[in-house]
Amino acid sequence: MSAPAGTFQERVDKALGNAQLKVALERTTGNARRKRAAAVEAWPDFVAARAAAAAIKDHSIDHMAYYLEMFERNALASGAQVHWARDPDEACRIVIDICKAANAKTVTRSKSMLGEEIGLPHALADAGIRRVETDLAEHIIQLAGETPSHIIWPAAHRTREDVAILFDQYHREKPTAHDVVSMVGSARKELREDFFAADVGISGANFLCADTGAICTITNEGNAELTTTPPRVHIVTAGIEKIVASTEHALQLTRLLVRSATGADLTQYTTFHCGPKRPGDLDGPDQFHIVLVDHGRTEMLTEMPEMLRCLRCGACLNHCVVYRAIGGHAYGGAYPGPMGSVLTPVFDGLEQTRDLPSACTLNGQCRQVCPVDIPLPTMLRHWREQSWRAGYEPKTLRAAIGLWAYFAARPRLYQLAQAVALPAMRLFAKGGWISSLPLASGWTAARDLPKPPGESFLTSIRKGGTP
């Protein structure tokens, strides 16, 4: 498995030079956008629902200690073992220790972005434990030796033609044909034995329900339950921000999460897992471990609490003009797109990752589609300001912004400059987007700029209209 290499600019250039990538991304994100739009249209009060969903998440974040304690109490009462990890190393060590104590040779894993965030695949490899990814997309990228490029569709960068080549090469029984259904059937056969050969199954969690001590997974393939039920040990890794007050809150959020991700009312499997096998049970794990991870989240409580609402639905990726042009690997972190550009600086430090918040057109689409109304553009601006203040920005940019500041401090001059610039920029716009602009090709090569309004905000306010 190779993490994306090179500088951000190098990765972007590589992505833009890959014509197949644009095809693959457009097929997946285009399908996702269409389905989401249809689902949202069928919910007339969706805007109010987003505010209500944000309030539900904010409630659990405001009372995070209270609910985490309640969750822990109930989970322990169900027979679960609860572990706490401050950082990725600690989290991986806990998981590996559990695996070693269980004498595990093979672990199955159902998709978990937190697992990617903490580097669990590497940790398992280092410990000599065989890892079998069971989610179809994760299986594809495991065969390709890659990392996920989307938080919902980890293989969004792969066309069906790519998948056919991989399955032909690696599956013990080759796919009978190269249509999507035949290839899905081939993966079913390939992974069947592994579900039962595994000693440990590892999953993530979409929600931690304080009222029951159960963790909730939302999936569609059936691989999650086949990962968590047959092995002797089930390990859950989850960020502490996944806490919600109750099963009811979890289900209410699921309504928005699923519509925003795939456009369905509910995905096939909404499953709550609470503790190990009980007396009389014919299946289920003997041990059930929950590893709760901080990794910057307690800092976010002060710095950017709204980001802790994130449901990991992927809608902001699907609607981001930058993501759709460069794909997930160019971002370099576990989480790509707008939400990734906010989160990666928290995890990896702003100095190394300051390019991410800068690679954004600030067109506001991400916030509009976010089911929990996270002000992503505001947060990206916050990182830009921080980067500026810390002196991380290169000299050329500082000079350009210095020039802007000169005009901005002189309103009349600024308006005059804008009066000249706006009509000029509109000349380059097609269908609401500017895909090339003289002297700014470094920007527009990878990004489309939104077409500017016919007049400036100030001019339209003066005329008494709404901008």
Place this chain on the structure above:
Amino acid sequence: MSARNDIFAAIRKARHDGAAPATIISEAQACSQAMKRTLPPLDTSDLVGLFTARVSAEKVGATVERVAGLTDLPAAVGRYIAANALNTDFALQPDPRLEQLSWDNLRPGAPLRRDTALAVGLALGGIAETGSLIFHSGAEAPTLYGFLPLHHLVALDAQSLMPKLEDYAAFASGLPVPRNVNLVTGASGTTDIEGVLARGAHGPGNLHIVIFN
């Protein structure tokens, strides 16, 4: 300090949460109520009709039939086996209400295996809003009956249908918490290749629901 203590100390430093539990509980209820007020209108006068429409819609993709009573289940299973050219032996969820039915020439004693073609089960209830079946795991309802077979045929009592997800949450809060709650909405599927839906990923490729009175 332990990781646990460090994490709680950091949370409490960021949020001085002096709220009394009673206040927190009423705040949580207000949040649920606020969400309920935004929900799209749903005509719940005919729950069976609503459930049937949802579950047979293309995005859920299950098949449904209606029979008079649970005693008609074996005949429905026989028809399903014939229509899909399956073997007459199948795995039966070990629920006494199913085991005591007279299965005649069908053979419900097959063990559940990783390549089981058909499993027949009984849902605890259904959610009309989403077309979901509810299973609570236990000695009479092992989890894997819903995940291993290629065909899953499920009996559902019309009386056990509830309108919305919130109704399920209220219903569940009065029951012991099971090891697994499985809300199953249609046959397994994946959109992992180019966002195109393909049915029958690792779970059942076919879900047939027999609603009885």
